[in-house]
Amino acid sequence: MINFPIPSSKSISNRLLIIKYLSQSNGEIINISKADDTLLMNELLENLSNNKSNSFFCQNAGTVTRFLIALLSIKKGDWIVDGDKNMRQRPIKPLVDVLIDLGVEINYIERKDYLPINIIGREILGHKKIRVDTSISSQFISALLLVSPYFKEGISIELEKEIVSKPYIDMTISLMRLFGANISIINNSIRVFPSKYKFSDIEVEADWSSAAFAYELAFFTKEEVFVPNLKKDSLQGDSIAENYFGEFGIETIFENNGARIKLNINHSQKDLVFDIGSCPDLFLPLALVAAFSARRVVFNNTKTLRYKECNRNEAARQNLEALGVDCIEEENSFIINPKAEESIKEIKKNILIKTFDDHRVAMSFGILSKIEPTLKLDNPICTTKSFPNFWEIIKLYN
DSSP, X not given: OEEOOOOBOHHHHHHHHHHHHHHTOOOOEETOOOSXXXXXXXXXXXXXXXXXXXXXXXXXXXXXXXXXXXXXHTSSEEEEEEOOTTGGXXXXXXXXXXXHHTTOEEEESSSTTSSOEEEEEOOOOOOSEXXXXXXXXXXXXXXXXXXXXXXXXXXXXXXXXXXXXHHHHHHHHHHHHHTXXXXXXXXXXXEEEOOOOOOOOEEOOBOHXXXXXXXXXXXXXXXXXXEETOOSSOSOGGGGHHHHHHTTTEXXXXXXXXXXXXXXXXXXXXXXXXXXXXXXGGHHHHHHHHHTSSSOEEXXXXXXXXXXXXXXHHHHHHHHHHTTOXXXXXXXXXXXXXXXXXXXXXXXXXXXXXXXXXXXXXXXHHGGGGTOTTOEESOGGGGGGTOTTHHHHHTOOO
């Protein structure tokens, strides 16, 4: 059996850091994520608390960038937010547009609609009903929601019909309510009333996005994998991994101290269709399993994958084709055509996997090195963004 301890959820950790900062509480976040994104969020918030600088460099961390933009908008001062060359290509416009509409002065410094930006933070009156474009990322809504209890008159948010990654919005609301936010939801309308967070000690649960790699590992090695502290009942939308990987015959057996994951060799061979609009972080490990599952697999609602740390549609297509897999990248779907499962033994050798400096690309394709050691990654170290000891656990790239 392979022991596969996973990090705590960085999605939960990052939301808790914003809530704790706003509450000005000394409550403890137990088992906080050690991922690069969370370390960066914590560092930038400490700098803000200590008035170290008015300039915040967010690297290529989308959550950190968007949450910080919303936070600085309600913090009186003159602020600069920037990121690396990749983050400077990622969307922020829907969030910036709403904040400007709410009365915040935000100016693009170099290129319209992209970082870097200058924010003149101030008290936000709120009170009006707004709409936010949720077709690209749920982070725009989550960023706005987290700070909205501190608007003088609260806010009403009308959600669009097309909402990507909605479970992350649900997670945000659940955590806000846990610490005292007064929120009313009717159909697609969210009303947040003025209030103050009352933060207290909380333990962060294990990360289901990282657990997806345990399923992939079980599929390729055909060994049982044990994931400590993984719980069935979770705030995280990516817990749907249990069902999605289950379609490939990978079973999940929950125990008091975690979950055992194992492959049932006699699973069904039917073609599959997955909607990954609400769980985009599962796409890459699912795609790797699909590529060698001997069935046709279609992933729908994939267009938002273009706006992650890299264009994950393109990264998946390039690397899968290099391995000899027949796949088709379309406008809003990704199709993998049947390939005999036995061909796992015939993976092309000496292929250099292009990670595009994306942690999930590196981990998803890196697992193949367990069965084909001649495969190499161009940048294995980028996994520290979400899973610092990943290679140590699976005994690769140490």
